[in-house]
Amino acid sequence: WIIREGGSGTREVLEDLARREGISFADLRIFLVLPSNEAVRQAVEAGAGATIISELVVSRAVAEGSLRSVLIDLPKRDFAMITHRDRQASLAQMALKAHLGAKAGETVRG
Structure with a gap:
């Protein structure tokens, strides 16, 4: 996983998803922790791992085909x-x- 820093709303979504699925956050294989959505997007585009991130951040990359999205049922924030x-x-x-x-x-x- 490529994730945001502690306190980030994006990270909280991943933490909540792990809890909901019965997975300990500590058991996730976290490769990078980065300070911005843009840095996370760039790391994923470079092939460093997967992430959960706002569609707004990746919409262009998905449209261009450099990233692909996987739908996950996440609660509204x-x-x-x-x-x-x-x-x-x-x-x-x-x-x-x-x-x-x-x-x-x-x-x-x-």
Whole structure:
């Protein structure tokens, strides 16, 4: 496996999948631990191993045929938008909230 560093949401997905399948995370054959999705994608493209990563990160490589995807039934994840309480939201933040359909304090499933 090529995986993200501890604390990464992508790594948490792999840890959760291992638990769900009754596999100890310590028993996974982890070859590399990297600090970014881009680094993970490049390592997998170079043939170093397999990973679980966002489709958005690999969509071009999959379309070009340098990577292939395997569908795995993974649970949806929750995301939080965190803003400074004393600062006015930027136009970009407001647009993102509108796009996601988020209201103040509302949970949006991703």
